[in-house]
Amino acid sequence: MCEETSAKQKVEISESVMSKNDRFAAENRKILRGRGLYTLNLISSPGAGKTTVLESMARYFGGRMAVIEGDIQTRRDAERIERAGCQAWQIETGGACHLDAHAVNHALGHMDLDSDELSLLAIENVGNLICPSGYDLGEDMRIGLLSVPEGDDKVLKYPSLFSTVDVLIINKMDLIPHLDFDVDRAIEECRSLNPDVNVFTVSARTGEGMEEFCGFVESGFLRNTG
Amino acid sequence: MHEMSLAMDMTRIIGEALGRKAPLERVNITIGPLSGISAESLRFCFTEIARMEGFGEPELVINHTEARLLCLECRTEYEVADFYQGCPECGSISRRILSGREFTVDSVEIDEDSE
Numbered sequence A: 001m002c003e004e005t006s007a008k009q010k011v012e013i014s015e016s017v018m019s020k021n022d023r024f025a026a027e028n029r030k031i032l033r034g035r036g037l038y039t040l041n042l043i044s045s046p047g048a049g050k051t052t053v054l055e056s057m058a059r060y061f062g063g064r065m066a067v068i069e070g071d072i073q074t075r076r077d078a079e080r081i082e083r084a085g086c087q088a089w090q091i092e093t094g095g096a097c098h099l100d101a102h103a104v105n106h107a108l109g110h111m112d113l114d115s116d117e118l119s120l121l122a123i124e125n126v127g128n129l130i131c132p133s134g135y136d137l138g139e140d141m142r143i144g145l146l147s148v149p150e151g152d153d154k155v156l157k158y159p160s161l162f163s164t165v166d167v168l169i170i171n172k173m174d175l176i177p178h179l180d181f182d183v184d185r186a187i188e189e190c191r192s193l194n195p196d197v198n199v200f201t202v203s204a205r206t207g208e209g210m211e212e213f214c215g216f217v218e219s220g221f222l223r224n225t226g
Numbered sequence B: 001m002h003e004m005s006l007a008m009d010m011t012r013i014i015g016e017a018l019g020r021k022a023p024l025e026r027v028n029i030t031i032g033p034l035s036g037i038s039a040e041s042l043r044f045c046f047t048e049i050a051r052m053e054g055f056g057e058p059e060l061v062i063n064h065t066e067a068r069l070l071c072l073e074c075r076t077e078y079e080v081a082d083f084y085q086g087c088p089e090c091g092s093i094s095r096r097i098l099s100g101r102e103f104t105v106d107s108v109e110i111d112e113d114s115e
């Protein structure tokens, strides 16, 4: 498909830059489905409360859940999950601001996923609202987490993420009395990118709303396996 | 800074399509407003990576598309680059996204004389 104009040659390529990641994501999906694992990808800015939400989930799901932790450096978040009672594998990205499907594929090869009890894999992405959004990891449910101290205008500022999430969690609801975060505005803006999004308002610290969210995740994987 | 790894993916895709390394005159790509990519940082990274990988100093030509949306109130289809903008007919922000995530390497132009 070349058109010659004097010495110039134009070569048509038309390939998505994400195609390699998408191939690994499809392979992960096959591996995970094959093992009967329902997979979550948790995305938020640094400190919004991903690990705290996962600690709370670890207490709810126990041995039914395993976790992959993505951080630029350190095993601290994986250790927190292990203390809360779940198997955890830490990916240290060494500078990269997101997880990609290849890194997750590699992690799956190291984890012990054979337990019959295991039905849920939760992946905590690197804290960032932009970079993780284009990388499908092979998840069944993508969760965007927004904490109220960040402000209620963040959804439309980061449409590449919030237009792709299946679930919006608004976390740190215990701090609402001290802030001017407008919950309805955040929800309306998220629905304007994504009319089908499921919304949960929680406090991972007090546990408020967590049981309802965990029940929703549970119905997702029960539907999957049953 | 995920633009650095994306720039590397771009040179890999170009190298595979050409089956060789060649100094390029121009690289044409498309970026949608929901791709999460910073065009300026991609341009900076791609210039560096292309040179390091043996593709010369091509001009990166970016076709910025708008997102296509369907208004769920009045069914008008419209395009935006900025999601604060509502439906041009009825003003509603109740809508479904039809496109806007694209990030593709479209074509490259080689100047055979300079090889």
Ligand SMILES: Nc1nc2c(ncn2[C@@H]2O[C@H](COP(=O)(O)OP(=O)(O)OP(=O)(O)O)[C@@H](O)[C@H]2O)c(=O)[nH]1
Binding pocket: A044, A045, A046, A047, A048, A049, A050, A051, A052, A053, A077, A126, A127, A128, A171, A172, A173, A174, A175, A202, A203, A204, A205, A206
């Ligand atoms: N008040 C309040 N604080 C919370 C809540 N959830 C998390 N935090 C606090 O917020 C801080 C960050 O929480 P993490 O769970 O480490 O956040 P993270 O998103 O995992 O952070 P990174 O992995 O660094 O991106 C900690 O000090 C938590 O105790 C909540 O519901 N309410």
Ligand SMILES: [Mg+2]
Binding pocket: A050, A051, A052, A077, A124
């Ligand atoms: Mg964390």
Ligand SMILES: [Zn+2]
Binding pocket: B071, B072, B073, B074, B075, B076, B087, B088, B089, B090, B091, B092
């Ligand atoms: Zn309308």
